[in-house]
Amino acid sequence: MAKTKHFPDQDACRIMGKRVKARLEADPGVYKIDTDLADLYAVGDFLTAAECERLCTMVDATARPSSLHEIGYDAGFRTSYSGDLDPHDSFVKGISRRIDDLMGVDSKVGEALQGQRYLPGQQFKAHNDWFYPTEAYWEDEKKRGGQRSWTTMAFLNEVEEGGETYFVDIGIKLEPKPGVLLLWNNAKPDGSPNEATIHAGTPVVKGAKYIFTKWYRTRAWK
Structure with a gap:
């Protein structure tokens, strides 16, 4: 029998995934999005209109051209502006x-809130939030808190057209609704990376899109 491949932080992702899933599904204010491919949830009106407005202003104050570990802004893969909120x-x-x-979860495992702004034509092509342990950046990320177990993302404004969050393998497009918080587990039940969580920020056609994202690691984030 072939040996099952084990990924770094897999056990920690499995434990955290199970614990957070149980808590969310016991909360009547949390809606489970209908899919068997991933643990994907939403909370309506998590933020008030006043909080959304204030957060949009803070995003504007910190926004810089977005980049990834291995891909720069000029590549056109991620063309939003982003920045960590204080x-x-x-x-x-x-x-x-x-x-x-x-x-x-313990606040120590959560990264800083990252604000993101998309203007017409800007997008974030299909990507995953977990880290590839085969890439050179993994050694640094391993020291900074390890794998990203969960992702949370809040919509902060109405978008005139476009700007959906598109889970490409699941086939679900989620329209931005201010105040809504999305949450998903980046791992499968066994703790290995779940490729069904690959998602895209589709291009904004009209208006602007404001969101923030907060990722949760398996260990204390540094």
Whole structure:
């Protein structure tokens, strides 16, 4: 019998995935999106209109051309503007803590909130949020907290046209709705990377799109 491949942090992803999933599914305010391919959830009105407006202003103040470990902005793969929101700001800290409490996880494993802004024509092509341990960047990320277990993402404004979050393998497009928080497990039940969570930020056609993302590691984020 062939030996099953084991991935770095797989056991930690399996344990965290199971624990957070159980907590979310026991919460009546959390909606499970209909798919058997991934643990994908939404919370309506997680943020108030005033909070969304304030967060959009903060995103504008920090936004810089987005990049990835191995791909620069000029490649056209990720053409949004982004920037980390100040984790020491009391307002940002309060939002972040609410997400921690919703998921039932220690704040130490959560990354800083990353604000993102998309203008017409800007997009983020299909990608995954987990790290590839075969890539050179993994040695640094392993020291910074390890694998990304869960992703949370909040929509902050109405988009005139375009800008959906598209889970390409699942076949679900989620239209931006201000105040809605999305949550998904980047791993399968056994803790290995779930390729069904590959997703894209489709191009904005009209208007602008504001979101923030917060990723959760398997260990304390540094």
